[in-house]
Amino acid sequence: MKDYTLIALAYNKEVRIYTSISTKLVEKSRKLHQTLPTASAAMGRFLTASAMMSLMYKDGERLTLKIEGDGPIGQMTVEAKSGVVRSTIQNPNVYMVYEDGPKKGKLNVGNAVGQGNLFVTKDWKDNYFTSSSPLQTGEIGDDFTYYYAASEQTPSAVGLGVLVLNGKKVIQAGGFIIQVLPHASEKTLNRLEEIIKNVTSITDLLKDHHTAEDMLNMLSDNTAEILEKHDIKYHCGCTxxxxxxxxxxxxxxxxxxxxxxxxxxxxxxxxxxxxxxxxxxxxxxxxxxxx
Ligand SMILES: [Zn+2]
The missing domain is CATH 3.90.1280.10 (HSP33 redox switch-like)
Structure with a gap:
């Protein structure tokens, strides 16, 4: 199955939802950059969010996203245009797991990325606009959620997950971006909050919902109306x-x-x-x- 993103309206057209399956492109990034599991997860989450974000802007707009954290991964860069992404990573050799607590044994992306900033540069017909926001947890999803609220004044919820098999191959990757439109009612916000609260782990969500349609139905409480479907992929256009x-x-x-x-x-x-x-x-x- 190809990687793809669905764009939909839900909850009486009060909410816009993007859902993606990105397993192939994240696995391609892992192979190219020879990343160890925590770096694979960080890069994969970053690529997935960037692919979705690049579908929010008009054709021809190229995005360059940069995460500059003080953790062992160092700097990660993603270029994205109309769902086509490519990336670089400073240190691919990072394998860190939570030592204790409820996430014990899971990949510790937050510490691997560390504290720092997320930068987003939009290049539209050679006009460049850069905005940035401080990283919140380094887990990438939270950092994008904060970016949308702080820099784009769009209340959003971003969830990203990468499942790595036996500490190596990427077997499932994907995520979602939920944007609340300005006319959303209190009732819709409460319903949405209830649903998001139950999504504790995106990798668990991906285990149960293998397609972007499945994820969309769950997140939208079966109210979604799909507007667009786009292929997303990792491709370097260098010559x-x-x-x-x-x-x-x-x-x-x-x-x-x-x-x-x-x-x-x-x-x-x-x-x-x-x-x-x-x-x-x-x-x-x-x-x-x-x-
Ligand atoms: Zn190249």
Whole structure:
């Protein structure tokens, strides 16, 4: 089954709900970045939220999201456009679990991410707008919920989950974003609150609700009317030409130094690990263009 997101209105059109299944794209990210379980979960939650968020904006708008926490994972970046995502992670080798308490044994994403900020940059026709909000728990879902309230003045509830098998492969990933529309009634808010209160663990929710439709019916108390269905996926659109142009932007002295010392330049794409080799002739061409 492909990964996808449903966008629906529910509760008498007073609430907008996004639900996603993102197992394939999160597993692809795990393989590409060779993440250990806690890093897989953090990156997977971040990718899932970003994919849904990118479907909220008009075509052509690219989002760059950054989580800068002081935990061992370090910085994570996601680029997202119309449900297509790619990501980077500073330290993929993080495996931390809760030592005690009700979550004992579960992946401790909060500590692995730590304290810091979530940054969201919207790029629409080369106009850039960045907003940010402080991380609340580092569990990603809470941090997006807070971001929507603080930066976009949209009361929301964000739930994200990644299930990792035997400490390695991602077997289930997904999540939801619930947005309360301005005209929502008190009655609807109470009903919604009751339902969200019962969702204690998103991974448990995913175990019982394997499809985005299932999740949507549960969250909407069977009142949902599906408006749109979108495929979501992990894809890096890098090309040799893009990296040639990026390298060309270095100043002349830097390019000459690479040419004389290394005789070539190898660039590895951080998003997909593809390698691009630029020869001495390529470097000379870049230098000549600057004259
Ligand atoms: Zn790439």
């Amino acid at each position: 040799r030409k893009k990296y040639f142009n990026a390298l060309s932007r270095l100043n002349k002295e830097a390019l000459e130094e690479i040419l004389h010392e290394d005789k070539q330049a190898e660039v590895v794409c951080q998003y997909c690990n593809k390698k691009y080799l630029f020869t001495a002739e390529d470097l000379q061409l870049m230098i000549d263009k600057k004259k």
